Amino acid sequence: MAKQTSNLTGLLVVNKPKGMTSFGVVARLRRISGQKKIGHAGTLDPNVDGVLVVALGKATKLIDLLQTVPKTYQGTVTFGYATESQDSDGAVVEEKPLVKDLDPVALKAAFKSLEGDIIQIPPIYSAVKVNGKRLYEYARANEPVELPQREATIYEFAPTSALEWLPDQPYQRIDFDAVVSKGTYVRTLAYDLGQKMGLPATMTKLTRTAGSGFSIEQATPLDELMELDEAGIAAKLKPIADVLPYERKDLTEEEFTWVKNGRKISSWPKTEQGFYQLYFEDQLVAVYRYNEEEALWRSRYFFL
Structure with missing residues (x-):
């Protein structure tokens, strides 16, 4: 019987077999991981095999971003x-x-x-x-x-x-x-x-x-994943930071407090991409996006 809850967060790069829906893949991985918060980026038809990226935990917030990658x-x-x-x-x-x-x-x-x-x-x-x-x-x-x-x-x-x-x-x-x-x-x-x-x-x-920034060489066949326990699944997870193409900014303690509280920020310089991935003590905290109309930074994803 699968665990009722899990704190697993990250991305599983699955090599989906033919004959199975993308929803079916997610359902199986939900059972073995115990993570209720799980979804996939980019549906594959049952008769199509290959790369299916599955997001667990806080990584599900990135599904919209993952789907924009060719x-x-x-x-x-x-x-x-x-x-x-x-x-x-x-x-x-x-x-x-x-x-x-x-x-x-x-x-x-x-x-x-x-x-x-x-x-x-x-x-x-x-x-x-x-x-x-x-x-x-x-x-x-x-x-x-x-x-x-x-x-x-x-x-x-x-x-x-x-x-x-x-x-x-x-x-x-x-x-x-x-x-x-x-x-x-x-x-x-x-x-x-x-x-x-x-x-x-x-x-x-x-x-x-290839899909969501990952190649088929990085994918694990579903049947192999089904043989793993929660620790084995955790070892296969790709960190959220692997798919963030934005400039990194390390926060001061004061800035970290601002970000935790969802504060809008005007003091940071604008970047070419208009995004920052934010770290505090080497831990990914959030992604902020620059709002042109307001001329300030606003929270886009929050990972704590």
């Missing part, structure tokens, strides 16, 4: 058919068997055309909410709904292999790397790539290789 993926897109979910989990809704090799020059240009700031329309089988209901709930109930548009930034989207035919099937596939912003649907990116080529397309494989 994510990196390696995947495969297959041309010639499309599914209702735009990945291999969904039923096929369109087919256009290929009769000849795709033009690799045109395909490379199609990849490049999807880089930058784009608008995506997520698939009906997704967790995007419309009027308080997730899109997949509308789909399962066969209820009509207008699919929303979502902004995304694609920093890199490029092929990493040659085109190849699927064995005994009229479809071609190619591997790719993608570096994308928060909220990007990579399966929709694969589908849109097919549209650029005038073909239905489906994302047939995907691994997140």
